[in-house]
Amino acid sequence: MVPVLRYLGGACGRARGGFPGSFSGVCGSASGRPWPLCGGVRSASSSSFDIVIVGGGIVGLASARALILRHPALSIGVLEKEKDLATHQTGHNSGVIHSGIYYKPESLKAKLCVQGADLIYEYCNKKGISYKQCGKLIVAVEQEEIPRLRALYERGLQNGVQGLRLIQQEDIKKKEPYCRGLMAIDCPYTGIVNYRQVALSFAQDFQEAGGSVLTNFEVKDIEMARESPPRSIDGMKYPIMVKNTKGEEIQCQYVVTCAGLHSDRISELSGCNPDPQIVPFRGDYLLLKPEKCYLVKGNIYPVPDSRFPFLGVHFTPRMDGNIWLGPNAVLAFKREGYRPFDFSARDAKDLIANSGLIKLISQNLSYGVSEMYKACFLSATVKHLQKFIPEINITDILRGPAGVRAQALDRDGNLVDDFVFDGGVGDIGSRILHVRNAPSPAATSSLAISGMIADEVQQRFEL
Numbered sequence: 001m002v003p004v005l006r007y008l009g010g011a012c013g014r015a016r017g018g019f020p021g022s023f024s025g026v027c028g029s030a031s032g033r034p035w036p037l038c039g040g041v042r043s044a045s046s047s048s049f050d051i052v053i054v055g056g057g058i059v060g061l062a063s064a065r066a067l068i069l070r071h072p073a074l075s076i077g078v079l080e081k082e083k084d085l086a087t088h089q090t091g092h093n094s095g096v097i098h099s100g101i102y103y104k105p106e107s108l109k110a111k112l113c114v115q116g117a118d119l120i121y122e123y124c125n126k127k128g129i130s131y132k133q134c135g136k137l138i139v140a141v142e143q144e145e146i147p148r149l150r151a152l153y154e155r156g157l158q159n160g161v162q163g164l165r166l167i168q169q170e171d172i173k174k175k176e177p178y179c180r181g182l183m184a185i186d187c188p189y190t191g192i193v194n195y196r197q198v199a200l201s202f203a204q205d206f207q208e209a210g211g212s213v214l215t216n217f218e219v220k221d222i223e224m225a226r227e228s229p230p231r232s233i234d235g236m237k238y239p240i241m242v243k244n245t246k247g248e249e250i251q252c253q254y255v256v257t258c259a260g261l262h263s264d265r266i267s268e269l270s271g272c273n274p275d276p277q278i279v280p281f282r283g284d285y286l287l288l289k290p291e292k293c294y295l296v297k298g299n300i301y302p303v304p305d306s307r308f309p310f311l312g313v314h315f316t317p318r319m320d321g322n323i324w325l326g327p328n329a330v331l332a333f334k335r336e337g338y339r340p341f342d343f344s345a346r347d348a349k350d351l352i353a354n355s356g357l358i359k360l361i362s363q364n365l366s367y368g369v370s371e372m373y374k375a376c377f378l379s380a381t382v383k384h385l386q387k388f389i390p391e392i393n394i395t396d397i398l399r400g401p402a403g404v405r406a407q408a409l410d411r412d413g414n415l416v417d418d419f420v421f422d423g424g425v426g427d428i429g430s431r432i433l434h435v436r437n438a439p440s441p442a443a444t445s446s447l448a449i450s451g452m453i454a455d456e457v458q459q460r461f462e463l
């Protein structure tokens with residue numbers, strides 16, 4: 001028995017039928033103002049789309065935009081559980097446009113980041129979205145870091161990153177007068193942007209092309225329809241039922257999921273393997289007091305520890321003129337918990353039952369303890385920051401916001417470093433594409449990822 005849909009009024013896009021959830025036309029646009037609703041509604045008894053995208057973060061919105069621009073005749077809907085778009089990872093990150101230096105040559109991460117950075121700059125120029133190409137220094141402060149720095153430089157060259165240079169102490173001072181270091185990689189192509197603004201602009205493009213965005217729609221089930229919905233004129237043309245937590249449902253032909261911190265749970269709904277599971281790592285930022293912001297000109301990063309995908313605590317200028325210091329990486333007991341003591345019984349239970357996590361912790365106990373220590377005691381983080389900018393002291397900083405990374409972890413305790421796509425089993429599996437892992441720098445890479453997802457959808461679903 002199909003529950004009767006509640007018609008909430010308003011119309012946007014080319015969906016067939018009325019909509020449960022709420023329209024995103026009220027949730028803001030790239031310019032901060034609501035954008036006009038567009039398109040029309042065909043009937044109010046049910047709603048159906050050719051393609052549904054679950055997740056209104058930057059990856060879901062970029063993918064929705066790419067799909068509708070490529071297939072303008074299809075009806076496409078984005079379903080987002082929150083009342084606003086781009087409020088989780090997309091709205092809680094460092095805002096860096098990465099150049100692609102870090103990633104293993106030939107990996108998807110490397111290719112998509114290098115391509116994605118070009119595309120983001122081009123998109124921002126076209127749309128008039130502000131960004132700053134303020135560059136970045138990756139600085140070695142200890143002799144023992146120099147071989148790793150040189151290897152990173154070679155990797156960057158292999159990845160085709162533009163403008164890289166290895167520089168010595170005197171040139172570090174020219175770029176960052178308050179930064180000390182023995183040697184650095186100068187990476188002028190790195191920039192900063194507000195990714196939430198970029199994501200909202202993708203949503204606006206999508207809606208203007210006829211797409212629909214439904215917020216307050218938390219997907220709880222995805223299953224094959226066993227019978228045609230009553231009074232349905234579309235019959236089994238839309239064989240997939242996507243249900244939300246309020247018992248409302250939407251029919252569609254195909255589903256793409258980009259659910260970030262919940263990507264593993266959503267994938268399991270269509271019979272996918274539970275692995276890789278998502279482990280949430282919170283990253284806390286500190287703020288440099290405004291009167292001390294002169295100490296930092298561009299991005300300053302440490303030489304990363306190659307065992308971890310996290311890039312280490314860095315100095316990052318923000319578009320609003322602030323300087324953020326961070327983030328650290330501590331295990332979070334709530335997937336979308338942005339405060340140190342946020343706790344979810346379900347998320348904590350999943351962590352405890354995760355055999356991969358137990359292996360990860362036992363192999364990296366000292367790293368984990370040191371990150372937790374730094375999270376608790378500001379003086380420990382300040383000591384680390386002083387290795388780069390000795391003038392900084394504890395009275396110059398304030399506690400700032402936090403983000404939670406969706407880190408995929410395999411059964412053997414390995415952090416999954418690259419993008420992961422999955423389908424599912426049986427009839428339903430042939431109609432679904434899950435983006436299971438879209439780690440940093442997926443915001444930088446979002447336009448490149450969206451092109452790849454549109455190719456995959458076209459091929460898999462024979463559009």
Ligand SMILES: Cc1cc2nc3c(=O)[nH]c(=O)nc-3n(C[C@H](O)[C@H](O)[C@H](O)COP(=O)(O)OP(=O)(O)OC[C@H]3O[C@@H](n4cnc5c(N)ncnc54)[C@H](O)[C@@H]3O)c2cc1C
Nearest residue numbers: 055057058059081089090093094096219260403441442444
């Ligand atoms: C601390 C931190 C710093 C980072 N720094 C950078 C950086 O400087 N540069 C960079 O390029 N990248 C950075 N990243 C990575 C980047 O932010 C993410 O890779 C990117 O935002 C992922 O986008 P997403 O759309 O996959 O996920 P999200 O933005 O998390 O979006 C997923 C969406 O799915 C929705 N959703 C989940 N479950 C459901 C459901 N059941 N039903 C409906 N909707 C659902 C969520 O509400 C959410 O809106 C950083 C990440 C973090 C956490």
